Amino acid sequence: MIRLTLAEVAELTGGELTGDADAIVTGAVTLDSRTVAAGDLFVAVAGEHVDGSDFLPAAAAAGAVAAISTRPDDALPCVVVDDPVDALGRLAAGVHARLVAGGLQTLAITGSSGKTSTKDLLGQVLAAAGTTVSPPGSYNNDIGLPITVLSADEQTRFLVLEMGSRGRGHIARLCRVARPRIGVVLNVGSAHLGEFGSAEGIAVAKGELVEALPDDGTAVLNADDPRVLGMAARTRATVLTTGRSEDAAVRAVDVVLDGAARGAFTLAAAGEEHPVALQVVGEHQVANALSAAGAALAAGMAPAEVAAALSAAGPRSRWRMEVSRRDDEVTVVNDAYNANPESMRAALAALAGLSGTRRIAVLGAMAELGPDAAAEHERLGRDAAAAGVDLIVAVGPDAVGIADGAAAAGRRAGEESVHVPDRAAARELLSKVLRPGDVVLVKASRSYGLELLAADLLTAGAGA
Structure with a gap:
């Protein structure tokens, strides 16, 4: 995270500061008092079973500089807000705006399935071109996404975000925290169908990502999924298609699987062809790899660099193949x-x-x-x-x-x-x-x- 004074934290969150306005957050932002280290900012979120505000003394003892909380505490300075989760999002939005002004490229991924696997592949590919923030796991909601944003700093060149949705408006809200320049939509499937009501409803919600892209951005769309391809009409950004379809701009040709069910193929993009041998398991990872490739190309990497980095990328997040x-x-x-x-x-x-x-x-x-x-x-x-x-x-x-x-x-x-x-x-x-x-x-x-x-x-x- 970038260094912030408590006065800046209060300004960005809209909270009321109790304590030294000149004190500086030099560490991370964390929601778990057990992981607090010296210089951290503790966000006291009320959960289903516990209230983070009850752990302010523990966070202070562990070295927290301050806390974002619904109430003040004598143990440490507090930025008092009505809703710590909302305040976390506002803090992330303010920090993100500063980092983008300094040259940060933000890429976001959504889809019914494969988000984390694709995020992991893309993070490793981009890391070959510059400092990248793309943590393992699924940090894709109103808490996880701001925490990911706040783990970036002035040295970060690429920020890779995963965006989940449980209803209309969710992805749009996440994009207001960190508006991506490159948006990737993988697929429209049956995940959370009971909440959305129909596949068309899922497509409407997932398409909020491409609607949020700037005019000079890029929407990376899976041409093998008609509902995803149909999102091209919902953005003014450049559209880059991926898939096995002959019409896709970024294609996988001659796909084969080895005895460990790992895909190998020829990456065809920008008039070039380069071999890729994936280290992740399952033929479905070919589509994920193509989406990652399209995003990396949109971020400025060359096809040969992308193919080599994809071939070196391994699994990063637990319990996924x-x-x-x-x-x-x-x-x-x-x-x-x-x-x-x-x-x-x-x-x-x-x-x-x-x-x-x-x-x-x-x-x-x-x-x-x-x-x-x-x-x-x-x-x-x-x-x-x-x-x-x-x-x-x-x-x-x-x-x-x-x-x-x-x-x-x-x-x-x-x-x-x-x-x-x-x-x-x-x-x-x-x-x-x-x-x-x-x-x-x-x-x-x-x-x-x-x-x-x-x-x-x-x-x-x-x-x-």
């Missing part, structure tokens, strides 16, 4: 960060591409699908069967439709398609059936916590 091999040669693929119908099918395709003696899919439910949830889960079971999965394990009461769909597709119930009530039952079943050479995919929506099952599977194989 995280491949680990146990001592007994069982491979565990932890893709349990989140799930929707499109990402489930992509994960199943990746599982089919991995070398192994048997392929096992351990699948939990997909949340927030609305009235189509039952049909989508049954379809997922059929998709798993069609992908050639040898054993389908549906975990939890909300996932029973997956097993039903697999059985309807001809998989023998109780043998090739099994429903278990919870993670413990899944762990017990897998401890009995896993054999050397098996490849196990674990995937569900984040709320079901199947990343814990994946961790248990790895622990069970330690020292085997």
